[in-house]
Amino acid sequence: MNMSQELKKECLGKLRVRYLRRSREGKSRMLDELCEDYQYERKYAIKLLRDVLPVPSGRVRPGPEPRYEMIEPVVRQMWLTAEQPCGKRLVPILRQWLPYYEQRYGQLSGRQRKLVKQVSAATLDRLLAPARAEQVGRGRCGTKPGSLLRSEIPIRTGTWDLSQPGYLEADSVAHCGGSMAGDFIWSLTYTDILSGWTEGGAVWNKGATGVLGATREMEERLPFDLLGFDSDNGGEFLNHHLCSYMMERKEAVEFTRSRPYHSDDNAHVEQKNWTWARQLLGYGRLEDPQLVAPISALYREVWAPWQNFFLPCLKLERKWREGSHWRKRYEPPRTAYERLCAPGMLSRQERSCLKERHASLDPFALKDELERRLGKILRPKTQKKNNQAKLPASPSGGSATR
Numbered sequence: 001m002n003m004s005q006e007l008k009k010e011c012l013g014k015l016r017v018r019y020l021r022r023s024r025e026g027k028s029r030m031l032d033e034l035c036e037d038y039q040y041e042r043k044y045a046i047k048l049l050r051d052v053l054p055v056p057s058g059r060v061r062p063g064p065e066p067r068y069e070m071i072e073p074v075v076r077q078m079w080l081t082a083e084q085p086c087g088k089r090l091v092p093i094l095r096q097w098l099p100y101y102e103q104r105y106g107q108l109s110g111r112q113r114k115l116v117k118q119v120s121a122a123t124l125d126r127l128l129a130p131a132r133a134e135q136v137g138r139g140r141c142g143t144k145p146g147s148l149l150r151s152e153i154p155i156r157t158g159t160w161d162l163s164q165p166g167y168l169e170a171d172s173v174a175h176c177g178g179s180m181a182g183d184f185i186w187s188l189t190y191t192d193i194l195s196g197w198t199e200g201g202a203v204w205n206k207g208a209t210g211v212l213g214a215t216r217e218m219e220e221r222l223p224f225d226l227l228g229f230d231s232d233n234g235g236e237f238l239n240h241h242l243c244s245y246m247m248e249r250k251e252a253v254e255f256t257r258s259r260p261y262h263s264d265d266n267a268h269v270e271q272k273n274w275t276w277a278r279q280l281l282g283y284g285r286l287e288d289p290q291l292v293a294p295i296s297a298l299y300r301e302v303w304a305p306w307q308n309f310f311l312p313c314l315k316l317e318r319k320w321r322e323g324s325h326w327r328k329r330y331e332p333p334r335t336a337y338e339r340l341c342a343p344g345m346l347s348r349q350e351r352s353c354l355k356e357r358h359a360s361l362d363p364f365a366l367k368d369e370l371e372r373r374l375g376k377i378l379r380p381k382t383q384k385k386n387n388q389a390k391l392p393a394s395p396s397g398g399s400a401t402r
Contacts, residue, residue, distance in 0.1 A: 019049045071115045072127050081367050087121030089333045092312045104364050165194045166227035169269035172206055173277040177285025185286040187277040190218050191269040196313050197336040199304055202295035206236040223354050228254040294377055302370045308336040310363040
């Protein structure tokens with residue numbers, strides 16, 4: 001059949017509407033007729049009728065309706081409150097925090113509540129992909145090898161009994177703003193290997209006396225007895241003050257250290273440097289000694305309860321090699337509180353005290369208190385920058401102040 005290109009396009013447009021509305025058998029018959037009339041290959045005819053022009057409205061079979069977009073505001077609010085965790089950690093957070101969310105922001109519909117409880121980690125990652133924060137820069141390592149007591153404090157070789165809580169790893173984080181010169185605040189982090197329970201504090205210049213005081217306070221807040229203490233080779237931990245405190249007691253604490261320049265020996269506490277210190281205080285420089293007390297109080301009264309009772313974390317269950325690849329299997333995400341409440345972890349009295357404390361807390365109230373205190377801590381730093389920016393320049397080009 002001979003016809004112009006314009007006429008062919010017009011005919012194909014009419015055929016396309018009929019083609020998209022036909023059943024499978026009807027589409028097959030139309031293709032047979034089109035290939036016979038126009039001498040087209042069958043695949044080319046299918047492309048002409050299906051892919052060239054947009055699908056017309058009408059009786060076209062619709063795809064599945066989007067379901068989870070209706071809970072996107074709820075998911076986003078809890079995701080932001082929980083400091084933007086990954087989808088796997090966010091799934092248990094949504095289920096555990098739902099009563100607190102409804103108490104603060106109002107009741108959800110039955111369908112919304114059902115979707116919040118059944119949404120998967122992959123769907124959460126898809127919903128929150130546009131809102132993901134950009135990756136921040138890396139900080140400096142402030143660990144300087146301590147020469148004291150290296151021969152007295154052995155290297156941990158994995159001999160600890162990790163079937164019970166009480167074996168801690170310790171590390172320090174410098175709030176130096178990119179320069180290790182001068183004096184500034186340090187954060188101390190202590191993490192239980194089995195449960196992930198974490199405590200922390202702030203010290204000025206990580207001196208031996210300050211680190212010892214922060215360690216004493218940390219031990220008093222632990223919901224279990226301290227059995228082992230492992231640190232890196234920094235001088236803030238390898239000193240006579242801390243060594244005497246750990247070993248000269250009725251039941252000595254097993255004090256060990258990691259291998260030099262092997263940060264993965266303290267992997268449990270090293271991975272907390274971001275979620276515990278950097279996520280809270282950032283990478284800026286904190287050089288006001290008056291901030292040590294409020295930062296320590298923030299760690300003790302707000303940050304630690306919020307992290308330990310309400311934010312689940314992943315824990316490696318098994319690791320094995322298949323050919324040239326390593327396979328890893330993780331436990332379901334659980335909070336440190338849930339791990340400690342498992343049978344055999346704590347005594348009945350310790351578990352009862354822990355449950356009473358959990359019942360008195362609200363994650364959204366803790367987050368509000370966190371933002372209020374954090375604003376007071378970081379406000380002097382912001383005001384100082386603004387005042388420096390407003391200083392007028394002298395006629396010679398230097399600063400107006402001497």
